[in-house]
Amino acid sequence: MGTDMKNRAAVVGSAQTEFRGAWSDRQHVDLITQAVSQALLGTGLRMADVDFVIDSGSDFLDGRSISNCGFLGAMGAHHKEESRVEEDGLWSAVYATTKILAGSGSVGLVVAYSKSSESDPRNFWSTLAEPFTQRPVGLDQHSAAGLYAQRYLARYGIDPEALRAVSDRAWAAASDNSWVDAKHAMLADPYWEEFVATPLRRRDMARPVDGAVALVVAAEHVARQVTNRPVWITGMGSAIDQHFLAARDATSFPAAAAAAANAFRMSGASSARDFDVVEVSAGSTVGELMVLEAIGLAEPGRAMDLYAPGSAPGLNASGGSLPADVVMATGLVRLHEVASQLGGRSAHGPTGATTGLAHGAGGIGMQNHCVVTLETS
């Protein structure tokens, strides 16, 4: 371990609902209770053992103000300390871990969820943009991704058609992930070929889905009692870029690089290549490539190489966020994936993995980035 952490925190349990295009017969609370009750299963921990709850969701997506107040019971937060993080759930995990390392609790529950099927998620994304000069000219998650993509592809001389390898691989992996309703054969529908923000087609964009994810973080003394395979959190970092998309770097994510550098400093890693399992979030295929380069898994302009058949077996074995993007929760899903794979609780991912990295992104055009590293022994 890099820096001196007196206390240690571990992921001791995690669970997700199935991710579906629409859970039209479930409320948020139904999805949340399902994930939360499953996350505790097998740990021997009961809700009474949970000291605090940290959760991520969006009032805009939920269609109600301070929506966590209505979901407290479903999260098991009745008469407990509870905090909402208005950012992807991976930031909630960092908050919870920090509380445990600081000694203000021994068991923390982290919850993230959304049901973007209940509204048009593009409205949610445009509400993030500055309303005077950015929102009215059509800035949203699609147009931001399109602008990044055109410049990235031009700079590195990559044919937009080559991006099919990225979405194909993601959807093929999701087909093998029974927790996601995405099947690779779905991409045969012409719907996915439509250009939504040239040069990007709909198949290049993260597909919003409904779902919830929950994760239990525990201090070392608890972790050793409740599991013989604690997944230690070894590093955490986050960084944010300028709000104005036009002022950001055209073809790279320096904030993702800074977030990873912070996490690596804590964990003693030198780059993402040090990790057996890597799960990253992205709003688009090109966004995913830029994240992989920022965290050091590929040189600038070379992330496409990771999608050659047989390469990078530990990368987004779940399928990642392209086939199933639970907005506000996708980063925490990545952490759940890594922890499950390292903890021997997952049906996918490489065997024998002991180290992992989870990445989350937030904001318009992936302005904000968070990286968490994990290790089991």
Next chain:
Amino acid sequence: MTTTAGLPREVMGAMDARLSMPYTLTAGAATGVFLAELAQQRIVGTRCSACETIRVPAQDFCGDCGGDAHDLVIVPPSGDLLAWTVTDQGTVALVLLDGTDIPFLHQVVEGDPAALSMGARVTAVWAAEPQGAVMDLMGFALAPSEPVHAVEEAGETATPIEQLNYQMVLDYQHAYGHFYGSLFDGIKNDRRIRGVRCPSCRNVLVPPRAYCEACFVRTGDWVDVPDTGVLQACSVVHIEFIGQRVPPPYVYAEIVLDGTSTRLIHTVGGLSAEALRSGSVHPGSRVQAVWSDRRTGSLSDIDFFKVIDGPADE
């Protein structure tokens, strides 16, 4: 109170909802000048006093160095097209205006997007009737022979636009799920209120739900709940406000339906102003639902609760 078995014949699916919120957004000094000057067909940017970066739209703070000292400059309405993306909201583009350091996010209008190329010269297209908003500059169009112009000091500038009226409208279709769907189906078709019992604390919960919050255990049996109860707390409403369903005065009340342990928020009505003043509605009052002629499948199918006599129905 009776325990019922089986599922209702129909479960209501979803509820349409709209959030429509009016805002008066405050543009601030620099953006306010930028917006105001568009009516004069001038594009105002800022030159950071610390790092000399020129950006447009004008900003109160430099995004690169964080400095807040700057000069306003007039940026030429011409530049190079750096990037664009064709979307259903138009062709969103980044244009590096002549003499600036940070690209300007706007749109390309006019012409076939297929004719665009990276680095192409473009020039501003202005709205005929300015509205005091960013779309007074409609966007940019190809202008191959447009020469490169220079940034100038702004000198005297227009009074900043202080406020922008903005209406945020968001539409939702909220899924009821099994528990609310069953409740509202029963209300709509059978005028029947249904709850669930927690197997741990034995409390009966209305609205019904999958988990008892207090015990965090899965709920058990469905229970039919009578439409009578006891008023737990109340407040007489005299003022009028937007969204009010019944004219004042009326009583806003927490009602514990007989046999339940949850409090239902509803109204007590059918009372004269004198009756309200005399305190005839108070905690402990027995009440009963007055059902509406409407069948919408919501709690507004109960017009209000009326005060009744008699002991609690156990």
